[in-house]
Amino acid sequence: MRRMIGFMCEGHLLTGTLDEAPGDIGLLIVSGGNEIRCGAHGGQAQLAAQVAALGHPVLRYDRRGIGDSEGSNSGFMDSRADIAAAIAAFRREAPALDRIIAFGNCDAASALALFHDGQLDGLILANPWVIEEEQQDDGEAADTPTKPSAAAIRARYWDRIKNPRSLIDLFTGKIDLKKLVGGLMKAAKKDQPTGLAIQIAAQFSQSDVPVHLLIAKRDTTAMAFMGAWNSDVFNAARGKENIRLSATDSTSHSFASDADKKLLLSKILEEIGSEGGT
Incomplete structure (x- = not known):
């Protein structure tokens, strides 16, 4: 059964969608960019239905200022409170939960890496965003496109x-x-890790939460991440047993093809199990 829920985040009402299921391992889906919780072409809604049909409850939500949620959109770097509020709401709405695994793509993956604060039991991070936009003198993002790595x-x-x-x-x-x-x-030229990449590397080195990095090798965002991942900045993270990386020969940033969707579902099920409960 799918139902709408509402929960508060720093005085603003956020809207979420809960796909109910009896299992005690749940999936939290965090949307990337300014994307609403259903995902591109409804991909995240479809993914949620598939995972719930296998016995695992799934929560998706709109962060502040996006979709049906109140507040101002301050971007993924200001989403720590939104993630914490969503985790708390998930536990309230699905009290049988014992563990929560989170999935995010692009800057949602980066947000989860930075802001999970030890409240999650596992992270599935697809094509993490480590590219920093050009800034104008006033500190605002420039209108020119971000340069490729x-x-x-x-x-x-x-x-x-x-x-x-x-x-x-x-x-x-x-x-x-x-x-x-x-x-x-x-x-x-050799890519120099950005400040964002350095922050993510530091979080990886300090955390023991299981992390599964899922990389579409021919996606430009993923290429930028891999350039950082193979640098000295991530030396400590690459050696940690709780972090593993899977790469697929795909150009699709959002795993849009049928083959990519099947792969994404299979990787998520590897982390949460193919059957409800433990």
Whole structure:
């Protein structure tokens, strides 16, 4: 059974959707970006129904200023209170819960990594966001698009090099040699971990909560994360037994294809079990 719930977060009413089930292991889904709780094309609502049908209650919610929830949208970096309120509401509304596993994609994954505060029993973090937007002099985000990471540029050029058509375009002058050289120089650079990546690495090194990183290898956000993950900043995290990483050869940031949806469901079920209860 699916029902709407409401709960308070710092004086604002948040709206959530609970897919009820008898199991004592629940799934909390945190939406990324400014996405409402149903997810892109209803993907998170579909995922919740599938997990609940296997016996696990699932809670999705809109953070402050998003969808049906009150308040102002201050972005994922101001969502600690929203996550804590959702966890508390989940436990109230599903009192049989013994454990809660949380899933988040993109900046929701980063928010969970930073702000779970030891209140969760496991994290499934897909394509964590570690890219920091360009800032204007007044501190606001600039209107220009975020620059792709060197890892993403390398992947793009590697795909072009493997395509025989690119060689033909090069020899016939269709490819601007000056732009090509400039792009290759950018691709050769080593990405420097952002402040956000450093914060996530610090949280990983300090926490013993089980973390399953799920990476779509050809997604540009995931490429940026992997550039950081393979840097010295994450040395301590890479050596921890409670953190594991799975990579899939996909371009889909939100696991939109049928194959990606099946993979995502299977990885979630690995963490929470395929049957209700323990």
